Amino acid sequence: xxxxxxxxxxxxxxxxxxxxxxxxxxxxxxxxxxxxxxxxxxxxxxxxxxxxxxxxxxxxxxxxxxxxxxxxxxxxxxxxxxxxxxxxxxxxxxxxxxxxxxxxxxxxxxxxxxxxxxxxxxxxxxxxxxxxxxxxxxxxxxxxxxxx
Numbered sequence: 001x002x003x004x005x006x007x008x009x010x011x012x013x014x015x016x017x018x019x020x021x022x023x024x025x026x027x028x029x030x031x032x033x034x035x036x037x038x039x040x041x042x043x044x045x046x047x048x049x050x051x052x053x054x055x056x057x058x059x060x061x062x063x064x065x066x067x068x069x070x071x072x073x074x075x076x077x078x079x080x081x082x083x084x085x086x087x088x089x090x091x092x093x094x095x096x097x098x099x100x101x102x103x104x105x106x107x108x109x110x111x112x113x114x115x116x117x118x119x120x121x122x123x124x125x126x127x128x129x130x131x132x133x134x135x136x137x138x139x140x141x142x143x144x145x146x147x148x
Contacts, residue, residue, distance in 0.1 A: 018107050025106040026116050029099050036095045036130045043088040047137050050081045054144070081141045089134040096127060 057074045060067075103117045118126060 018109070021107050022109055022113070022116060025102050029102050029117055032095045032099050032102070036092055039088050039091055039095075040130050040133050043084060043134060043137065046084055047081055050077050050084075051140075053077055054081075078141045078145050082138065082145075085134045085138040085141065089131075089138075092130055092134065096131070 054074070054077045057070055057077070060070065099117065106116050109116065117123065
């Protein structure tokens, strides 16, 4: 039996070397994608607590200067929210970059195999959730800071 020039020589487990490499690359891409989802979930959970705490302080007396401790927390919460968004956004950009590099470094695949990741507008729209959520939250904090 001749070796397939695209798939490479068969391995003892019955698959080709290229197939094993593609499976490994796809696994890394899926891992990065899962991490992106977790990071966005963590951000939403953390920001929810910050927004609730901020709302309680605004509806209480923290906006007024008669409670010094509450006023300090009132001043810090939006900046903490911005810092969390920036940290998570940086890690999301790194994950997108890692997915891109992995998909570019993956070996060529036979035409009959599905792509290792989506491309074109599907890829961009798919990223909008992961990258859009931090932008929306950042916009909310910036609006709050500008309105004070």
